[in-house]
Amino acid sequence: MKGIYIHIPFCHQICHYCDFNKVFFDKQPVDDYLKSVLIEIEHTLRENKEPQNLESVFLGGGTPTSLTDQQLGTLLAGIIKLVPNAASLEWTSEANPDELTASKLDILAKYGVNRLSMGVQSFQPHLLQKLGRVHHNEQVFQAISYAKSIGLSNISIDLMYGLPDQTLEEWRETMEIALSLDLPHYSAYSLLVEPKTVFYNLFRKGKLPLPGQDLEATMYAELMRFMEENERYQYEISNFGKENFHSIHNSIYWSNESYAGIGAGAHGYLNGNRYSNIGPIKKYIQAVQSTNNAIHSTHLVTKEESMEEQLFLGLRMTKGVSLREFSEKYTVSLEDVFGETVNDLTNKGLLVRDGDYIQIPPKARFIANEIFSRFLLS
Numbered sequence: 001m002k003g004i005y006i007h008i009p010f011c012h013q014i015c016h017y018c019d020f021n022k023v024f025f026d027k028q029p030v031d032d033y034l035k036s037v038l039i040e041i042e043h044t045l046r047e048n049k050e051p052q053n054l055e056s057v058f059l060g061g062g063t064p065t066s067l068t069d070q071q072l073g074t075l076l077a078g079i080i081k082l083v084p085n086a087a088s089l090e091w092t093s094e095a096n097p098d099e100l101t102a103s104k105l106d107i108l109a110k111y112g113v114n115r116l117s118m119g120v121q122s123f124q125p126h127l128l129q130k131l132g133r134v135h136h137n138e139q140v141f142q143a144i145s146y147a148k149s150i151g152l153s154n155i156s157i158d159l160m161y162g163l164p165d166q167t168l169e170e171w172r173e174t175m176e177i178a179l180s181l182d183l184p185h186y187s188a189y190s191l192l193v194e195p196k197t198v199f200y201n202l203f204r205k206g207k208l209p210l211p212g213q214d215l216e217a218t219m220y221a222e223l224m225r226f227m228e229e230n231e232r233y234q235y236e237i238s239n240f241g242k243e244n245f246h247s248i249h250n251s252i253y254w255s256n257e258s259y260a261g262i263g264a265g266a267h268g269y270l271n272g273n274r275y276s277n278i279g280p281i282k283k284y285i286q287a288v289q290s291t292n293n294a295i296h297s298t299h300l301v302t303k304e305e306s307m308e309e310q311l312f313l314g315l316r317m318t319k320g321v322s323l324r325e326f327s328e329k330y331t332v333s334l335e336d337v338f339g340e341t342v343n344d345l346t347n348k349g350l351l352v353r354d355g356d357y358i359q360i361p362p363k364a365r366f367i368a369n370e371i372f373s374r375f376l377l378s
């Protein structure tokens with residue numbers, strides 16, 4: 001097990017694009033939930049005896065910063081008891097700028113959280129409003145400034161492009177402000193309109209004025225150019241960072257390695273099984289408190305599926321997929337399994353070979369999903 005993902009499914013506001021497993025914080029059994037999370041971590045570590053391989057702990061959501069100071073402290077203290085070396089690993093917490101008060105930052109730092117991933121999305125107030133985000137730019141600046149002042153400088157912010165009514169100029173301005181904060185890492189995602197979201201309903205009614213594909217592709221090209229010019233090098237389709245600041249946690253996913261998923265609706269990959277936990281909060285709590293775990297479904301990944309995943313996930317990274325690692329892992333060469341697809345994509349300029357690696361060249365990264373779908377074996 002290389003990583004532990006811990007899901008905190010509470011939010012004080014629900015964003016219009018979000019399809020994560022989350023609920024409004026109010027009136028939820030938050031304390032019971034946190035107790036259950038700690039029980040599930042303990043059980044998972046006991047059952048999978050390889051914590052010495054751990055490289056990362058990640059608190060995601062929902063929003064971990066939706067918790068009160070006391071709840072956050074209790075959770076972090078509990079994690080430290082179960083994973084005593086957490087502070088020497090990459091230990092990330094997601095955060096919303098409006099909730100990231102000085103006291104919460106002090107608590108995160110006190111227990112050893114050493115990386116922040118902040119949901120900023122945009123620096124245009126009218127776009128934030130459209131997204132259903134409630135924070136203000138000033139809160140982003142203040143939180144980052146205070147975090148840096150207490151030594152929490154490994155900070156990443158999430159940005160979004162392809163937003164309703166967003167212009168190229170606005171996207172450029174958001175990137176300029178983001179880069180002026182001089183952070184070591186940035187993530188930038190294009191808006192996906194997912195079912196069961198406010199945006200989905202608007203989209204179906206024809207009331208979501210999205211930029212067209214061409215403009216979105218230009219925004220992505222501008223993103224790659226801005227980041228490169230500012231020495232935040234792209235290492236994954238949506239991620240950019242200085243040399244030693246690439247996300248270890250996400251790299252575990254992209255390298256097709258094992259991790260535990262803890263919490264309601266969390267997904268994990270352990271002992272060759274991909275699994276997902278029960279989603280509804282109360283049912284999750286009941287299951288953990290009666291059986292110590294809350295697994296809803298498991299799927300033993302076949303060799304064929306694992307080879308497909310090695311390509312889908314590995315090609316997300318700019319370095320691509322190592323031919324040597326593939327043949328060591330699967331005792332068959334990548335050329336033998338995917339040779340025809342690789343040749344076809346290479347001839348079309350959608351894949352390139354760099355030494356031992358095959359990778360997606362910059363100009364084809366915008367259509368990466370189409371390229372991934374070519375590696376389905378059946």
Ligand code: SF4
Pocket residue numbers: 010011013014015018019020022061062063096119
């Ligand atoms: S995007 Fe984050 S803060 Fe917004 S509703 Fe989803 S989980 Fe909550």
